[in-house]
Amino acid sequence: MAPPSFRSFGLLLSILSGRGAAQSPVIPPHDLGCVHLPIIHSTNVNHFSEKRGVQLMLANRSDVAYYAQLSIGTPPQPVYVQLDTGSFELWVNPDCTRVSGSDQLFCERAGRYDSAKSTTVESLGTTKTLRYGIGSANISYVTDTITLAGSSAALQGVQFGVASTSEDTFSGILGIGYGSGIATRYLNFVDQLAAQNATKVKAYTLALGSKDAQEGVIVFGGVDTSKFGGPLTKLPVIPADLAPDKVPRFWVDMQSVAISPPNQASKPYAGSNMPVFLDSGSTMTLLPPNLTSAIAADFGVAGPDSNGFFRIDCAYTKMNGTVDFAFNGVTVKVPYKEMIREVSGATPACFLGITPSSSFTLLGDTFLRSAYAVFDFENNSIWMSQAANCGSTPAALTRSTDLSSIVGACTTTVSAASGGSASGIPGFASGSGGSGSTSGTAGGSQPVSAGVRNTERSGLLLLYVMAAVAVGTAVLG
Numbered sequence: 001m002a003p004p005s006f007r008s009f010g011l012l013l014s015i016l017s018g019r020g021a022a023q024s025p026v027i028p029p030h031d032l033g034c035v036h037l038p039i040i041h042s043t044n045v046n047h048f049s050e051k052r053g054v055q056l057m058l059a060n061r062s063d064v065a066y067y068a069q070l071s072i073g074t075p076p077q078p079v080y081v082q083l084d085t086g087s088f089e090l091w092v093n094p095d096c097t098r099v100s101g102s103d104q105l106f107c108e109r110a111g112r113y114d115s116a117k118s119t120t121v122e123s124l125g126t127t128k129t130l131r132y133g134i135g136s137a138n139i140s141y142v143t144d145t146i147t148l149a150g151s152s153a154a155l156q157g158v159q160f161g162v163a164s165t166s167e168d169t170f171s172g173i174l175g176i177g178y179g180s181g182i183a184t185r186y187l188n189f190v191d192q193l194a195a196q197n198a199t200k201v202k203a204y205t206l207a208l209g210s211k212d213a214q215e216g217v218i219v220f221g222g223v224d225t226s227k228f229g230g231p232l233t234k235l236p237v238i239p240a241d242l243a244p245d246k247v248p249r250f251w252v253d254m255q256s257v258a259i260s261p262p263n264q265a266s267k268p269y270a271g272s273n274m275p276v277f278l279d280s281g282s283t284m285t286l287l288p289p290n291l292t293s294a295i296a297a298d299f300g301v302a303g304p305d306s307n308g309f310f311r312i313d314c315a316y317t318k319m320n321g322t323v324d325f326a327f328n329g330v331t332v333k334v335p336y337k338e339m340i341r342e343v344s345g346a347t348p349a350c351f352l353g354i355t356p357s358s359s360f361t362l363l364g365d366t367f368l369r370s371a372y373a374v375f376d377f378e379n380n381s382i383w384m385s386q387a388a389n390c391g392s393t394p395a396a397l398t399r400s401t402d403l404s405s406i407v408g409a410c411t412t413t414v415s416a417a418s419g420g421s422a423s424g425i426p427g428f429a430s431g432s433g434g435s436g437s438t439s440g441t442a443g444g445s446q447p448v449s450a451g452v453r454n455t456e457r458s459g460l461l462l463l464y465v466m467a468a469v470a471v472g473t474a475v476l477g
């Protein structure tokens with residue numbers, strides 16, 4: 001709780017003259033009763049590089065993670081945080097010295113919150129350790145004001161964590177999973193939006209945007225009918241006690257996975273009917289090893305590399321095929337290009353956007369880019385449709401809105417490839433570098449934000465899997 005001072009004004013000036021405000025995107029005025037934030041792709045150099053100095057090699061890490069900008073404190077300090085539907089809490093200020101190479105630059109540019117420079121901060125005097133598999137953070141809880149870019153909403157007294165130390169995490173995380181009374185002991189960010197009347201319902205919609213887009217959008221308390229076509233299909237969220245890991249999050253029943261190669265009939269995979277959860281904090285989609293191998297075989301790959309990734313011919317990114325995820329009443333067709341992670345560099349490399357996992361079945365960014373999803377906390381449902389992009393028309397939901405009557409304005413023709421002829425298989429160096437692949441372990445009787453993270457330190461491939469693991473009793477009293 002620092003008094004106002006020249007330091008504060010100096011900070012404000014540096015924010016205004018720096019990347020924080022000067023390069024903010026132009027955001028259309030928000031519809032009253034909802035809050036829409038642009039989702040920043042990590043490839044967006046307007047946000048994550050400075051005008052002068054080194055251009056961050058973000059092109060090398062395309063579509064690894066998705067960020068939103070928060071302004072924390074008084075005066076506001078801009079901080080980018082990773083949007084994570086797979087965890088529950090907001091925290092900022094990772095230790096950037098404890099991440100490697102280009103991660104470090106990225107970490108520094110994501111912004112920091114200095115509580116000493118805020119006149120509205122209150123320390124709660126409580127701490128917690130959040131574990132993310134090979135990464136973790138020790139946080140102290142504070143409350144402060146949070147304002148949102150492009151919105152008049154200012155949330156007062158929002159509880160979040162400030163990291164004192166952290167390891168292998170290079171941005172703060174905005175956990176937008178279930179909050180108070182379910183997965184946290186306090187009102188989390190999504191709870192506060194509703195509690196402080198910034199939104200009329202506890203729900204948000206996520207449109208990450210395609211790989212070619214630099215931005216997507218998240219609308220808290222609303223929908224954007226210019227980001228999908230046709231109706232939304234309601235999928236019940238599987239209650240925690242029936243979910244595979246007993247953790248309250250966005251588990252839904254997936255009926256099948258199929259492949260639709262160019263000009264061929266769709267072919268479903270055996271045994272692909274299973275519960276999956278939607279996790280924007282995960283770069284990849286994680287499926288059982290035998291299913292992943294069967295899909296990879298249809299991309300011409302015999303087996304995973306030494307890091308467990310399926311390296312495929314980049315020519316597939318130009319083919320008009322899709323991987324189709326079917327749910328009861330809706331199928332999301334993911335174009336090959338969106339399903340494949342392309343890693344640029346001297347020798348471009350491509351990887352199937354699905355990795356084998358015996359412990360998780362989750363649909364990460366390689367799926368979510370092609371889906372439009374409403375996360376409806378009021379009715380514990382996911383409303384889903386194929387994603388599209390035909391403008392920007394965010395609008396508030398109210399308690400009386402019937403989501404089944406909402407129709408997306410776009411025409412959705414899933415056309416995969418951007419054209420061009422398929423080239424040969426690029427030669428590739430053998431996958432080197434220590435892969436830090438660890439299963440998250442966490443103890444305790446509450447759902448810690450524990451997870452798994454894979455980082456291939458060669459810089460070839462950077463992946464995040466912010467997926468909380470089962471940690472005992474999930475529901476808090």
Ligand SMILES: *[C@@H]1O[C@H](CO)[C@@H](O)[C@H](O)[C@H]1NC(C)=O
Pocket residue numbers: 129136137138165166167
């Ligand atoms: C968190 O604090 C504990 C105890 O002080 C320490 O042993 C641990 O290394 C810290 N974790 C991180 C990620 O810094």
Ligand SMILES: *[C@@H]1O[C@H](CO)[C@@H](O)[C@H](O)[C@H]1NC(C)=O
Pocket residue numbers: 195196197
């Ligand atoms: C939000 O709206 C409700 C109902 O109109 C009202 O009772 C409550 O005081 C409002 N809360 C805030 C923080 O404005």
Ligand SMILES: *[C@@H]1O[C@H](CO)[C@@H](O)[C@H](O)[C@H]1NC(C)=O
Pocket residue numbers: 269270271272290291294
């Ligand atoms: C994977 O294994 C499960 C259980 O052993 C089986 O039911 C399923 O059909 C298999 N899937 C594929 C694609 O082989």
Ligand SMILES: *[C@@H]1O[C@H](CO)[C@@H](O)[C@H](O)[C@H]1NC(C)=O
Pocket residue numbers: 263320414415416417
């Ligand atoms: C891709 O395939 C779909 C369905 O098979 C077809 O409708 C579409 O015209 C194709 N697009 C291109 C560019 O070939």
Ligand SMILES: *[C@@H]1O[C@H](CO)[C@@H](O)[C@H](O)[C@H]1NC(C)=O
Pocket residue numbers: 057059060344345346458459460
């Ligand atoms: C990153 O990409 C740039 C340009 O695409 C390339 O020059 C550089 O070698 C790449 N770096 C790594 C570590 O792959």
Ligand SMILES: *[C@@H]1O[C@H](CO)[C@@H](O)[C@H](O)[C@H]1NC(C)=O
Pocket residue numbers: 201203376378379397398399400401402403
């Ligand atoms: C939730 O369900 C109720 C009826 O059970 C309905 O009136 C309401 O519109 C639904 N809310 C949303 C956001 O769909």
